[in-house]
Amino acid sequence: GAVVSQHPSWVICKSGTSVKIECRSLDFQATTMFWYRQFPKQSLMLMATSNEGSKATYEQGVEKDKFLINHASLTLSTLTVTSAHPEDSSFYICSPTGTFDQPQHFGDGTRLSIL
């Protein structure tokens, strides 16, 4: 099956810090990347969709200036949480997708804790 690498798996940092999360598709070309976040005891919520080389499309209520997405190559996308605050503490999960007729796969997630 498809291999997705998400890094880091866990990060703790001070309020006001910017945090970058990387998502790599190791054995396929990801033309599209979905980013989700998940608060404790809740389901996954789609944050944004990005296509390689294009600007990301954000879901309603997600601040595009807060969550910067870069999808400059077919194997790497990054999500940067800028000036993170405690309310941004969450579990962030990427899902790269490429060819059709393949089920989507997900990264193992990044647990972000802002103090």
Next chain:
Amino acid sequence: DAKTTQPTSMDCAEGRAANLPCNHSTISGNEYVYWYRQIHSQGPQYIIHGLKNNETNEMASLIITEDRKSSTLILPHATLRDTAVYYCIVGKNTGNQFYFGTGTSLTVIP
């Protein structure tokens, strides 16, 4: 928004079959039914998907009703490691975003 409804939680005895239902009454003709599961603090893991016909793989079986308005995921011999939240999602072929519902929290009891 999620287009599926699932029971919030279920228990199953170890070694018995776990049958997880899902309603998707507004599914479109070209939408598939996907099942994923999420073990605590991990990303969702793909289990199985289908369009109209019943499907089986090494992990589970998927039974889709003839009108496609509901489906059941069957784990034939549940083990303790199957304890997880199971998500039923409807969507088109890969390339479209998934909207997750609340899922079913399955607890396998020794």
